[in-house]
Every structure is written in structure tokens, then in C-alpha cells.
Amino acid sequence: MAEPEKEKKEGGNALEALLGRLSEGLGQVLEQQKSLGDRLARLETRLENIEEEEEPPGPAPAAAEMRTYDYRVLHHSRCYTVQDIHGRAADMVSVRRCLALQELAQVRTRYHTGTGEREVRYAYRIFPNDNREEPPWTPVEYHIDKGAGADFSAFLMMPEPVHNGDVFELRHEIRLHNAFTGRNEWVTLVVEYPTEVFRLEVILPPGRRLVGARREESEGASNSFNKRRVFPRTLSQTGQISLLWEEERPVTGRAYTLFWDW
Numbered sequence: 001m002a003e004p005e006k007e008k009k010e011g012g013n014a015l016e017a018l019l020g021r022l023s024e025g026l027g028q029v030l031e032q033q034k035s036l037g038d039r040l041a042r043l044e045t046r047l048e049n050i051e052e053e054e055e056p057p058g059p060a061p062a063a064a065e066m067r068t069y070d071y072r073v074l075h076h077s078r079c080y081t082v083q084d085i086h087g088r089a090a091d092m093v094s095v096r097r098c099l100a101l102q103e104l105a106q107v108r109t110r111y112h113t114g115t116g117e118r119e120v121r122y123a124y125r126i127f128p129n130d131n132r133e134e135p136p137w138t139p140v141e142y143h144i145d146k147g148a149g150a151d152f153s154a155f156l157m158m159p160e161p162v163h164n165g166d167v168f169e170l171r172h173e174i175r176l177h178n179a180f181t182g183r184n185e186w187v188t189l190v191v192e193y194p195t196e197v198f199r200l201e202v203i204l205p206p207g208r209r210l211v212g213a214r215r216e217e218s219e220g221a222s223n224s225f226n227k228r229r230v231f232p233r234t235l236s237q238t239g240q241i242s243l244l245w246e247e248e249r250p251v252t253g254r255a256y257t258l259f260w261d262w
Contacts, residue, residue, distance in 0.1 A: 070100070070101055070102050070104055070107075070108075071098045071101055071102075071104065071107070072099045072101060072195075072196075073096050073097070073098050073195040073196065073198075074097045074099055074167070074197075075096070075197055075199075076095075076096045076189075076195055076197070076198040077094070077096075077198070077199045078092065078093070078198070078199070078200050078201070079092070079094075079201045079202075080092045080176075080203065081093075081203045082180050082203065082204050084205055085205050085207045085208035086181060087179065087180030087181045087182070087185065088177065088178050088181060089175075089177065090176040090179055090180055091174070091176065092172075092174040092176060093171070093172075094172040095169055095170070095172075096109075096170045096172075097168075097169050098167070098168055098193075099165070099167055100163065100164055100165060100166045100167075100168065101164065103161055103162065103163055103164050104158060104161060104162040105157075105158060105161050106155050106156060106157050107124070107155070107162070107170065108155055109156065109170060109192075110153060110154070110190055110192050111144055111152035111153060111154040118174050118175060118176050119174065120172075120173070121139065121172075121174075122139070122140050122141075122154065122170070122172055123137040123138060123139050123170075123171045123173075124137070124138055124140050124158065124169065125137050125138060125168065125169050126162060126166055126167075126168045127167045137171060140156045140157065141156075141157050142154045142155060142156045142157065183261060183262065184259065184260075184261050185260055185262070186257050186258060187200070187202055187257070187258050188255050188256065189255070189256045189257075190253075190254075190255045190256075191252050191253065191255075191256070192252070192253070193252065194252050195249070195252070196249065197246065197247065197248045197249070198246070198247055198256070199245075199246050200245045200246075200247075200258060201243065201244045202243040202258055203235070203240050203241070203242050204240060204241040204242075204243070204260070205240060206238070206239035206241070210232055210241055210260060210261075210262050211260075211261035212229075213229070213230040213232060213258065213261070214227060214229050214230055214258075214260075215227070215228050215230050215245050215256070215259070216228070216257055216259070217251075217254055217255065217257075218254070218255045219253065219254055230243050230244075230245065230260075243258055243260060245258055
């Protein structure tokens, strides 16, 4: 009887020792978890402090953008029509439908610079909310302000103020002389204001062979990218050649250029 009791006692001691080791191990695990939790809490607090320090004061970026621009372009259509095979006479018509983001006594737009002599006209019209008919165009006076480099701004003096929320259109017409007389020519549309969509078109006269055409985007003087070939189409009624580029949500500040060789 002594042997079974001895074995029973030894078994109880072993079980007690095992439970002790398990309890000690569990305590160490709990202590490590607590230490890890404290470290994570301290790290989270540090990250929150860093975010608060880096967050710039003032309004959200979207609200800041709304205040930066006094109007937004809903649709911009610009068409260059070269009248003769030598490129000596051409016309440009640009129409921008805009949404006023504040009251405007004058409207700033980019003045079209380039080679050759030119005759420039501006006009505008406001679309009233209660009238579905298109209003007539009203000629508008302007003055030129030279900016940095070769950039010019035209300030249109509005005969009546454009109110916040008004939809209005700006028409810019140019008669170009000796502007496209070279073999390699181009036109550029610079997106100065946030724009939903633009349509840039060049119409060339029949009777002169088009060698090729391409388009590209650029930022700055030499950083050009997204170069693509442009496939011309022939206008059935006139035989003219059309080079067309339509772009939704173009990048504000970027230049979009159509090149052609003829």
C-alpha cells in the first residue's frame, strides 16, 4: 500500500508543479501583453500629436480651391480654322461656358499670344435662370496685363456684374495673319481654371497634304508627356481636314498642344 500512496503523492506534486509553471507562464504573457498595450498607446499618442502639428490651419483643401478661383469652366470649345494652304490667314473662336463662384465686376482670362499679327474681340452673355432662350452676345472692352515670362492676362470689364452662381459664356475671337506659314505648326490650350471638359480643334484647308499630327501635354518649359498620334478626319461637305482633341477633367495649370506637319 505504501508504493501506491507514494506514487499518488509524487503525481500530485508533479501536477502542482505543472500548474505553478503554467500560472507563472500565463502571468508573464499577461505582463507582456500589458507592456505591449502600453507601448501601442504611447505610439498612438505620438502619432496623433504629429498629425496635429502637421495639419495646416485654415479651411479644407476643397474649400480653399473654391476661394482660389472666381469661376469654373463647364465646357471650353476652341477651334482654329486655317483659311489658305500657305497658312497666312486663320481664325480662332473660343467659347467657354462658366459658373461664377463669386460676384464678378471683371473677368480675367488668358490673352492669346503667338506669332503674327492679330485682331481680337471679346464678348459675353449671361444665362438667366428663368429664360430658356439663349441670350444675345454683348461685346466687352478689355485691357491687357503682362504677367511672368510671355504670359498675358486679359481683364474683361463687364457692363453688368456676374453674380455668384450665374452661368455665363465668354467668347474670344481672333483673326490671325501669317500665323501658320511653317511646315511644323502647333496650337496650345492652357487650362488656367478648373475645367470639366475641353474641345480643341484645328481645321486645315484642302489642297495641301498633311504629313502627320500628334498631341501632347506639358507642365513647364520642357516637361512634356502623354504624346499620342492624332488621326485626321475629312469633312465631307468642304473637304477640309479636322484635327480634334477632346479631354474630360483636364489638369488645371497644364498645357495641351496639337502639332501638325504639312
